[in-house]
Amino acid sequence: MPAHTLPSPVRLLATSGPGQPEASPELEQLYRSFERELLVPLWTEIGDLMPVHPKSKATPHLWRWENLVALAGRAGQIVPVGRGGERRALALANPSLGGKPYATPTLWAAIQYLMPGEDAPEHRHSQHAFRFIVEGEGVWTVVNGDSIRMSRGDFLPQSGWNWHSHHNAASAPMAWIDGLDIPFSCYTESQFFEFGRDQVAEAEKAKPERCRSERLWGYPGLRPVAQPEQLTATPLLAYRWANTDRALAEQLALEAEGHPATLSPGHAAVRYTNPTNGRDVLPTIRAEMHRVRAGAQTEVRREVGSSVYQVFDGSGTVTVGARAWMVARGDMFVVPSWVPFSARAEVPASAAGSLDLFRFGDAPIFEALHAQRVRIG
Ligand code: 1HN
Numbered sequence: 001m002p003a004h005t006l007p008s009p010v011r012l013l014a015t016s017g018p019g020q021p022e023a024s025p026e027l028e029q030l031y032r033s034f035e036r037e038l039l040v041p042l043w044t045e046i047g048d049l050m051p052v053h054p055k056s057k058a059t060p061h062l063w064r065w066e067n068l069v070a071l072a073g074r075a076g077q078i079v080p081v082g083r084g085g086e087r088r089a090l091a092l093a094n095p096s097l098g099g100k101p102y103a104t105p106t107l108w109a110a111i112q113y114l115m116p117g118e119d120a121p122e123h124r125h126s127q128h129a130f131r132f133i134v135e136g137e138g139v140w141t142v143v144n145g146d147s148i149r150m151s152r153g154d155f156l157p158q159s160g161w162n163w164h165s166h167h168n169a170a171s172a173p174m175a176w177i178d179g180l181d182i183p184f185s186c187y188t189e190s191q192f193f194e195f196g197r198d199q200v201a202e203a204e205k206a207k208p209e210r211c212r213s214e215r216l217w218g219y220p221g222l223r224p225v226a227q228p229e230q231l232t233a234t235p236l237l238a239y240r241w242a243n244t245d246r247a248l249a250e251q252l253a254l255e256a257e258g259h260p261a262t263l264s265p266g267h268a269a270v271r272y273t274n275p276t277n278g279r280d281v282l283p284t285i286r287a288e289m290h291r292v293r294a295g296a297q298t299e300v301r302r303e304v305g306s307s308v309y310q311v312f313d314g315s316g317t318v319t320v321g322a323r324a325w326m327v328a329r330g331d332m333f334v335v336p337s338w339v340p341f342s343a344r345a346e347v348p349a350s351a352a353g354s355l356d357l358f359r360f361g362d363a364p365i366f367e368a369l370h371a372q373r374v375r376i377g
Contacts, residue, residue: 138170
């Protein structure tokens with residue numbers, strides 16, 4: 001049997017510095033013995049194990065929507081969607097996460113594309129997911145038999161272990177983004193997956209304007225008394241753009257009238273919540289929409305945990321750590337843990353515009369563990 005060896009990154013080297021022993025032949029021998037026994041002394045490691053604040057492996061990165069859509073469209077021409085591959089989805093791979101299809105250490109983000117008349121087959125998984133639609137319409141997603149219209153600006157949470165399939169009922173292709181907690185569930189080795197029926201009944205491919213969950217749960221401040229009091233994931237399966245837009249516009253209008261309503265001057269924000277408890281829509285994923293008034297700038301914020309943003313509308317500049325990008329509709333970018341983030345909305349040449357940013361992140365995980373911290377400024 002070959003002796004165990006530690007992978008080279010943890011091969012023990014005598015180093016100089018505070019708290020380090022003098023290099024000597026005896027120390028070398030001791031370190032080789034540690035290696036043979038698969039032991040690592042803390043004094044050589046503590047700086048990496050316990051940095052003074054989070055130092056993310058992920059890097060800030062931006063993907064341009066025009067490239068994402070162009071490549072998804074090419075895949076639409078030559079890659080069929082069906083059982084086995086399951087989804088025509090292209091995942092954003094953060095350049096410093098070892099080639100894995102992970103946008104951040106906890107979050108998966110992708111553009112998904114369906115050609116006219118196409119079906120993405122039914123399955124379910126324990127990972128929590130959502131869809132957000134930056135442009136287009138015509139696809140219905142069927143979640144446990146409830147057919148949900150997908151249109152620009154809508155947010156559709158889909159908690160783990162619910163059956164789902166998608167159907168493009170329109171005569172044009174449609175793209176949208178998916179977010180899932182796949183990296184987190186991989187890291188915690190908690191994944192389950194099951195195939196569903198190969199064909200969804202035609203009757204389930206209904207195209208209602210409003211899905212059953214909206215008809216039951218979609219009224220602010222009103223809950224159906226017959227339903228459970230507390231649900232860990234939201235029972236409301238579609239959050240419509242008209243409501244989100246109105247909520248943001250009113251925050252800015254109230255601010256202009258002198259009433260406190262916004263996060264900071266010119267920066268309105270809403271969080272999508274579970275109507276049974278007011279908490280995040282999904283156990284592992286927080287989702288929000290932010291609106292920055294033309295010419296305004298958000299405060300600089302650092303948070304424990306990572307986020308992915310998609311520009312919903314408008315244009316401006318986003319600054320993530322040492323990177324800054326001019327962004328426009330559809331562009332997606334990553335804000336790693338504890339990296340400072342701010343956004344400034346461009347002043348458009350004509351008409352009053354604002355910068356709308358859809359954001360999703362892993363904050364519920366850290367809040368549940370009492371590990372959340374935020375620093376402003
Ligand atoms: C999935 O089921 C969807 O239902 C999207 O649209 C992305 C990525 C990995 C595994 C399952 C969807 C997915 C996924």
